[in-house]
Amino acid sequence: MITQMKKISVITIRSARTETLQALRDLGVVHVFTDRTDVDSGDQLREQKNHIDRAISIIPSPEARPKAAEALHQGDAAVDPALDIAQELIESADRRAQLEDEQDRLQRELERLEPWGELDPQVFADLRDRGVEVRLFEAPADKAREILSELPNVTVLSQNKRLVRAVAVALGSDRFPEGLAGVPLPDRSTGEIREALTELDREMAEIDAEAEARQKDLPLLLAAQEQLEQDLEFARVAQTMEHDRALEWITGFVPFDQVDAVTSAAKENGWGVVVRDPSKDEHVPTQLRNPKPVRIIQPVFDLLGTVPGYRELDISFFFLLFFVVFFAMIIGDAGYGAILLGGTIYTALKARAAGRPLGNGSILMIVLSSATVVWGAITGNWFGYAPFNNLPVFRSLVIPGISIDSETSTEMIQYMCFIIGTVHLSIAHIWKFLRGLRERPRIAALAQLGWLSMVLGLYYLVLQLVIDPEKYPMPDFALPLIAGGLAAVIIFGEQQEGKGFLSGVGRGVAGIITTILDSISAFSDIISYIRLFAVGLATLAIAEAFNSMAGGVAEGLGGVGGIVAAVLILFLGHTLNLAMGALSVVVHGVRLNMLEFSGHLGMEWTGVEYTPFKTR
Template identity: 35%
Template sequence: MKHVTLLALVKDRDQALEELRELGSVEVMPVQAPSGGTLEEARERLARAERALEGISTLGQEAESLSTQAPGSDANADQVIERVTGLLKTRADLAENRQTLQDELERLASLGDFDTEAIAKLAEKGVTVRVIEAAAGQRLVAPSGLGLQPIAATGDAAVYALYGRGDIDPAIDLGGTYVPFRLPDHSPAQMRRLVHEADESLAGVNARLLGLSAHRSLLSQRAAEIAEDVRYLEVREGMGAAEGVCYLEGYAPEESIDALRESAGRFGWGLLVRSPRSGEQVPTLIRYPKIIQPIKTLFSFLRILPGYWETDVSWTVLVFFTLFVGLLIGDACYGLLMVALAIVLFVRVKRARSAAVLLLMLGLSVVFFGAVSGSWLGIKNLPPFLASLKIDWLADNQNVMNLSFLIGAVHLSIAHVWNSITEFPRATFLAQIGWLLIVWAMYFLASSIVLGNPLPTFEFYLLGAGIVLVIVFMTPASELKGNMMNHFLLPLTLVSFFTDIISYVRLFAVGVATVAVMDAFNGMAMSIGFGNVLTAAAAILILVFGHSLNLVLAALAVLVHAVRLNTLEFSTHKGLSWSGRVFRPFARSAFTAESTAQLKG
């Protein structure tokens, strides 16, 4: 990636931006905060278009089917957006009014039906009626000349009617605490009628929106056009300018620089190209080789990307993620189900082929580990061919735990070997060798403490040599004063290395849990038996439910454990923070040419 600065005359600004967008190879960084009336207007138009699309999307399956119909060549997208926006506002107002009425009806439910106009008619005849509310069980007494009638009661409150001729003091003493009870403007019967009318109006508005949903694809395209207009204006308004010259800055892939220079020469731009400087927020552009392309699906799903200054570890993550998934799920039938799903996905959904290939790789890994561990839906008596695939060594939990620790040590070793190669020939590469020795010392220590294996005689030499290399070469002498804290924290770092190795035991523990759940449901089904249709149906339902649940738990295990071991344990040792952001060049889409021409006018 290269940092580029482009200069052009202010009068040629739009021409320069058009050509730059045509090239589509530069991610433009704003020199100043983009602002301006035209930009704000475009952003508002985009917000309206997105609200209209979202409003239509809430109408459900019927709107989805209508949206596939041809909207008609005479449809105007902007007019449709305004109509949808107006209907959405009407619907929101109706829904709010309806909810207000419904809340009032719930508040007045204990009073039953009454006529608010009757109170007004009594007032005309000189009779005042005040409705009050007091705590339930509290005794209120009306003074002479006034009447007090209980009219409703709820769990913790009672409602009374206080009445008499002439005015009644709002603060009159009734021998207890009370508050005025607010009466509505309409009677409950009138409010129920208004709710019904609101429901009819809402149905009418939804019907009209449903009719407009046939234009959904048109609105989607228009929203994309406006979004690109907004992007164009953000770039234009974010450019710097001085003395008749405007300029912008950004980043472009190194292989696109020649084409950029050619355009600069043809249009008379000034162009400065340099390498990014340390500390700059450079976007990340990774072109994955076809063999590891499937891992892009996982990174996109997790929304993670290594930073520009960090190492691309795609191949390592792909290999070990595939290995971890096989160990975590570890049942051949589950793996075959994943393989079948991957094939269907590959054939039927062209846009998901990369995900299908990843699923296929994971499925084959699960089939392999399920076959060698003898796990086929928990079936005990396997056919001779399937039984012959089983490796008895894997039936011993001690061996599988030790294998988990060994995989962990290898995984973390790759990180430190990689770091040492990167650091060479600087002396700090020896510190990475020291960390590598510590990883293996912790592997032997974990095997001894957890599994009871004897420590090798060279354990303390291995650990000691690693610590010495780290202490001596971890920090260059010129930086020692500012990084002394790393040396003080070394004991804690050693402990974290040990716990990182222990963390890989999850590969064993989750696999055992998967088998345990499988065996439990198989046992429940067998205890019911298949003696008749009823028991057979019940047993089949238990098996389907149990294995479905196990698959869901296995999927969660993959997301939690297989991902974590790559993005936390391994990444920490590699020094990877996944701080990257995707490279998003300023580029043209085919359908925006006309709208851009209108903008410039």
């Protein structure tokens, strides 16, 4: 759930502003909205942090990422030695960049000279000293005869459809025409260029080795990075402080159960404190507090980077509940689920053996893969191979109506998808109705019952249009549910506090076109849940295709070669299919929660995560 926040102002005298901020940082419960743009007093801190950031990026990442806590120096004591190391690394990196530029230049020069073979400019200079001038020429094939005819003593070295290369020699009184300078000679021989490239490679390799040897300094650099980040945050928070004469104060937000901690600190430090509820138009940070079983969904929110607004709803429980169902139906294969489950358990056991706690992500994957095994088992889908269902153990787990080898499975699973969608969207409107009863005007909450009525009526319309109108005819009460729900939305949807009932009805009638379009959108939202069936069916079809391909190759080649080829096809095919299924979960499973369900709840995901000002 979303924690209730209190807005709090801490007042101090100007001479004690730094001590006050340090005490608040040590307390670590006040969220302060700071301008993330650069602060006037932070130029040196930003420059230092940029140096540290660049140095960390230069060092190759080791297999086991070190932690700042491993450094011998912590806090301010880590900054100066880390900056010295960073300076050395940056100078080496700049030198390497210069070497790369020189390498690129020499490589291009060598490629330019390659058609001419081995060249040495000293040979040309010696000949010139003896009165013999030699020049190299390139001419377009269509103009070569005209250009070369003007040159003395021409010998064509090579030619193709595009270009002619020739050498011309001026002896005695011979002169080259003005404006024909020829191909520029290199400043060194091609052999010397190759030697220079070898030397550049050697020097760059030494720089790379030095950077890799600096991996031992990563903890110190990370500790300095953390300290500089804290110093910058301190400067930003200090900039937000307001003042009037001798007083200064800082304003932020605190969870309701942490207010006593601030007031106790105020008594100890002689601060003034003002505590009040945030107003409706204030931007308030969001802190989510959920039970451990629900908290396992948090890695998905972290991956998406989404935070509900302070006045929105925490959908963590329903997101987790339906995401497990969506994941299982989209992957759809008990064999794939068993692979994911085994891999997750193996990784979790290795983490526990290394002394690391079991993270929420691992627990979530165990739940998701277990659900996939269950769904695949009851539908008889083990790697898309129907004959597995003939095995007694697997056959006992199958529900005949939805088995992959059942004629009724397509219709039944589509039916289940629409039931899931209707329940999912109905929960949204019931929840929104209950929340609306706590707000004014309470009568506006009745619009959510109208939407609920429409969703239920549209469900029967979807069954008739998508599955089978003969098997699923619309009951007599379906159209009244839709029409009555639409009327309720029009009548109650625009009711506002302090405005008359009839004026609200008038606004609802004026927006009837938008309401009708929204009802059509609700109809399409229910239909969109068929993606659970469609993507699951695609996963099954691809698995069956690779199974068939492997069987054909094994039969066609025969022997050990056929078996090896078939195993390779099965491995690559099912690995690709599992990867595509995982991508489909992100695209479709997350979408149904974040768009369809959240849209019917009116969620905008405009929240800012509660990150208190504290020592990190």
